[in-house]
Amino acid sequence: MLEIKNLHVRAGGREILKGIDLTIPDGHTCVLFGPNGSGKSTLLAAIMGYGSTEITEGRIVFKGQDITRMSVDERAKLGIGMMMQRPPNVTGVKLGDLVKATAGGGDCEGVLDKVDTFGMDRFMDRDVNVGFSGGELKRSELLQLTAQQPDFVLLDEPESGVDIESMALVGQKVRELLYDNSVCGVKSNVNRDVSSLVITHTGQILDYIGADTAYIMKDGTIRCSGRPADILKDIREKGYRECIECRSRIVKL
Amino acid sequence: MQKQDSEAVKKALGKAGAYGEDIDIDRFEAGTRNPEAIDDIADADSSLRETMSHVGVTSEEERSGTIVFIDNGMSHCSNREQEGVEILSTRQAFEKYDWVKDYMWNAMSPEKDKYTAKTYLEESDGYFIRVKEGYKARHPVQTCMLIKRNKTLQNLHNIIIMEEGSSLEIITGCSTTHSSGDSLHVGVSEIYLQDDSNLQFSMIHSWGRETSVRPRTAATIGKGASYTNNYILLNPVGSLQSYPVSSLNGEGASCTFNTMCLAEKGSNVDTGGIAVLNASGTNAQIMSRSITKGGRMIARGRLVGNAPGAKAHLECRSLVLEDGGMTLAIPELETSVADVEMTHEAAVGKIARDQIEYLMSRGLTEDEAIGMIVRGFLAGSIEGLPQSLRKEIDEAIEKANLGS
Numbered sequence A: 001m002l003e004i005k006n007l008h009v010r011a012g013g014r015e016i017l018k019g020i021d022l023t024i025p026d027g028h029t030c031v032l033f034g035p036n037g038s039g040k041s042t043l044l045a046a047i048m049g050y051g052s053t054e055i056t057e058g059r060i061v062f063k064g065q066d067i068t069r070m071s072v073d074e075r076a077k078l079g080i081g082m083m084m085q086r087p088p089n090v091t092g093v094k095l096g097d098l099v100k101a102t103a104g105g106g107d108c109e110g111v112l113d114k115v116d117t118f119g120m121d122r123f124m125d126r127d128v129n130v131g132f133s134g135g136e137l138k139r140s141e142l143l144q145l146t147a148q149q150p151d152f153v154l155l156d157e158p159e160s161g162v163d164i165e166s167m168a169l170v171g172q173k174v175r176e177l178l179y180d181n182s183v184c185g186v187k188s189n190v191n192r193d194v195s196s197l198v199i200t201h202t203g204q205i206l207d208y209i210g211a212d213t214a215y216i217m218k219d220g221t222i223r224c225s226g227r228p229a230d231i232l233k234d235i236r237e238k239g240y241r242e243c244i245e246c247r248s249r250i251v252k253l
Numbered sequence B: 001m002q003k004q005d006s007e008a009v010k011k012a013l014g015k016a017g018a019y020g021e022d023i024d025i026d027r028f029e030a031g032t033r034n035p036e037a038i039d040d041i042a043d044a045d046s047s048l049r050e051t052m053s054h055v056g057v058t059s060e061e062e063r064s065g066t067i068v069f070i071d072n073g074m075s076h077c078s079n080r081e082q083e084g085v086e087i088l089s090t091r092q093a094f095e096k097y098d099w100v101k102d103y104m105w106n107a108m109s110p111e112k113d114k115y116t117a118k119t120y121l122e123e124s125d126g127y128f129i130r131v132k133e134g135y136k137a138r139h140p141v142q143t144c145m146l147i148k149r150n151k152t153l154q155n156l157h158n159i160i161i162m163e164e165g166s167s168l169e170i171i172t173g174c175s176t177t178h179s180s181g182d183s184l185h186v187g188v189s190e191i192y193l194q195d196d197s198n199l200q201f202s203m204i205h206s207w208g209r210e211t212s213v214r215p216r217t218a219a220t221i222g223k224g225a226s227y228t229n230n231y232i233l234l235n236p237v238g239s240l241q242s243y244p245v246s247s248l249n250g251e252g253a254s255c256t257f258n259t260m261c262l263a264e265k266g267s268n269v270d271t272g273g274i275a276v277l278n279a280s281g282t283n284a285q286i287m288s289r290s291i292t293k294g295g296r297m298i299a300r301g302r303l304v305g306n307a308p309g310a311k312a313h314l315e316c317r318s319l320v321l322e323d324g325g326m327t328l329a330i331p332e333l334e335t336s337v338a339d340v341e342m343t344h345e346a347a348v349g350k351i352a353r354d355q356i357e358y359l360m361s362r363g364l365t366e367d368e369a370i371g372m373i374v375r376g377f378l379a380g381s382i383e384g385l386p387q388s389l390r391k392e393i394d395e396a397i398e399k400a401n402l403g404s
């Protein structure tokens, strides 16, 4: 589904990603760990095509197409969707209008009847993201993504800023996004095989979705990979540094 | 119809407006005072009906009355709420009531500039709307001012009188037809809000790329009365300059100016509002949202505090969609007393890239994303915008193709 080769990315005037290689097969869920500032969000922004990132070397291939220079909306139409860590406020644009426009473009009008299941029915007349709490932001993003029905989902810290009670709802909606094909009420989506790349610090989201592979990023490169459960355990017990050191030794052996 | 020293007014014919480029009035020919009569708006010819509908003048349902001027004469007048609302031409009103002369050139000085002077000396006709004491109109009155013949000077003199405790909404649309674009519109409007009355006055303009427009509006607002002035210009225009003044003369009077304007390439727009707070406890708010797309846009706002306890806020926001053109926001605060609270905010800039890309990441094209943000930006200027105008605004935004 997604193939990234030797990707170098600049942001804010310096090189942040220094040669990323990453392949995500159809239907796979990959988890990306890594300390703050290592470049995880930058990688997602580069995959989505945001102008804050500049790809200086390497390429990104999605569904067999080179998307390295493609515009954001073309990538979205090809099937990439993203939940940002800190989405921008869009003053003046009503959430309801954005969800409608999103659903209309991708034939998921059915989601409009399910807004309450996201706990967002009272927010449809509010300006997008303006004054939303942490949990509301995530649910708003998930509502938009559900309307969008992407084949490849980028999730940037879906649990950050979400209290324990809301986490169950966020987890459930992420799960539906990845595995439930009935949300839109459209039969044509039955064989949808969604892949995803999920950034998480706490690993909480892994209680709701099954991940296939985990990676650790540090200083703009991917240092090691493994089974998500193993890696999470290592990080929790030893911290990023030791985990990376010990795992790279294993790889070398 | 005259009472002022006409020598002094004649002199004012040579007086350029305080703002905006000077326009050679003599280049235009006075519009006819005897245009075709329209008995029923629904029977007007289709191109006229279309022109009217673009400025919010549609059917007569849900309207308590309609008055239409074509060039310099009245073409239609109907009234379904005669029990409380009176709609006449200014000339008819002048002939009917003795006291009307006291309301002519009272809020507005004919010597203000050449445009008011010309209107005075021409003894221009216009609409007269009076709402009787205590009467609260059920539906809006709509007024329409069309220029039909090219190279025309349209000169109108309108008078609105809101008697004590009355309330009304007026929707007024002004437009040229396809072939009359190279014309000059001068509309003098004197608006009187007596104590505790309430007027919502929405003006929507749609002109040609060459049209020159010089509205002159002054309102005096009595004790406890409240006045809202909405102004909408979303189509190309040649040169438009308008700076309506509200004088809040009665204790606790309030007024709001809401403006949404677009200056496309070739358009020269200079607009805003002045609120003069002359009585204690008065309240004013001036909100302006403007967009420049290669044109020239000056967004003005002026608050003058002359009485203790006056409170006012001024907000000018401008979006610049492309390079070239010019955007200038001029917020001014002036006071002669200590106990006032007047604030202003001004912002000029482009749409943040991350917002556009955020919407694009949901599958909207760049144009769709920009259009959505621009629409929201403009809509934010007018809170109590009449529902009936929303469709026209959406259409105008659509037509202006703001995304590209």
Ligand SMILES: Nc1ncnc2c1ncn2[C@@H]1O[C@H](COP(=O)(O)OP(=O)(O)O)[C@@H](O)[C@H]1O
Pocket: A011, A012, A013, A016, A034, A035, A036, A037, A038, A039, A040, A041, A042, A043, A052
């Ligand atoms: N637009 C930007 N301007 C300046 N610095 C940036 C920008 N984007 C990312 N960075 C910097 O790049 C580094 C990686 O950031 P990020 O990708 O957000 O890390 P992570 O998501 O792994 O915490 C940080 O040092 C961050 O400050």
Ligand SMILES: [Mg+2]
Pocket: A040, A041, A042, A085, A156
């Ligand atoms: Mg991050």
